[in-house]
Amino acid sequence: MKARSLTKAYDSEPPVEVLRGVNLDVERGERVAIVGPSGAGKSTLLNILGLLDEPSGGSLEILGSATHTASPARRDKLRSELLGFVFQDAHVLGHRTVAENIELKLAIRGVPRRQRFGLIAAILARVGLNHRSRSLGRLLSGGEKQRLAIARALVTTPGVLLADEPTGNLDDSNAGTVLELFDEAAKRGVAVLVITHDSRIADWADSSYLLIDGVLSTRK
Template identity: 65%
Template sequence: MSVVEVRDVRRTYPTSPPVHALLGVDLTVAAGERTAILGQSGSGKSTLLNVLGLLDEPTSGTYRLLGEDTAGYDGAARDRLRSRALGFVFQESHVLGHRTVAENVLLKLVAAAVPRSERAPLVADVLHRVGLDHRADALGRLLSGGEKQRLAVARAVVTQPRLLLADEPTGNLDDGNAATVLDLFDEQARAGVAVVVITHDPRTASWADRTVRLVDGRIEPGVEA
């Protein structure tokens, strides 16, 4: 089953002169597939990630997420689909330092309107899976870099998304912590989650089932999309 179906997607920013960030991108990502997107700075990687994450809209072309054509969705509809179907992990963990580990995850469930009675069991389960259950009451600012990134993964997956998007998630991590994060992504892929990672990290590129290379807003010829 395809989670992501992108067809002839273009994104032009109306600056002077216009910036053509994406120039006819075709991409399909199946459930359980691990895809790494590579490319130089300015190649369109971040723009593509923003389109996939419903943070930006294509100028033209079609983006279907879980079979739903996202064209014409208003802000509220995009927010609902993003909350229901997507998880995000970034190079900077964006952990709330003044909140506990458990509260960092809980706030994601509140934002997703998960019923109150379901929240505590979900928080306990996901913190156990990422190996942070013993740190549940620690403030976010007291975590190590690797712990913060594991917390970021926990926050991204606690709502059981169908598509996990990650932007340089291992770029700031040593080998051990990078391997831990990729193992957590593997767990998601085995559960049927489509995992898409933007990376310059060769460790992550070699981990993926396939790599897609963007060059000047286009997928490099010869890459299976």
């Protein structure tokens, strides 16, 4: 992932600049943390990197594909094929089982039904939820929901995993489990980018950055 001179501004009086010339490189298998206080522009940056929003200026490439010049349909395709998302609130479907939560992601990606069972079983084993495959999402603990969210994000092997405060609602033990799963993803070649206000995650990352008032600088 390569971002160059990304800006984001909103029309108002006076105009509000949320991002100011952000430059960022994230390599395959790299663990990256972006730390900053509330209101610094972290979520806005994540939305742009995740192709959920468009920058006001600058350029963005994901695994060699330019996104800033892509059509909406092309951006949707790139988001589906190249990106995985994990948020602070896991967004688990409570009325569906654990397996069904993941199968929905596979169905959206067009994976044939005959291939889904094996993929679901494999990813649930990796995150330690194979024994909960038939449990409804609403019956999971907070840590289990976050592991399910990670399984859902990784089942199609994205090139980049984007996480927004993924440990914010978890105790230290479950937070550690989440980071271990991110470590495993990175070892498989997935670029992992975490947006957080927790300096401990910045210490865990291979590269960390500080975002303040829309300006990104190297932390280490």
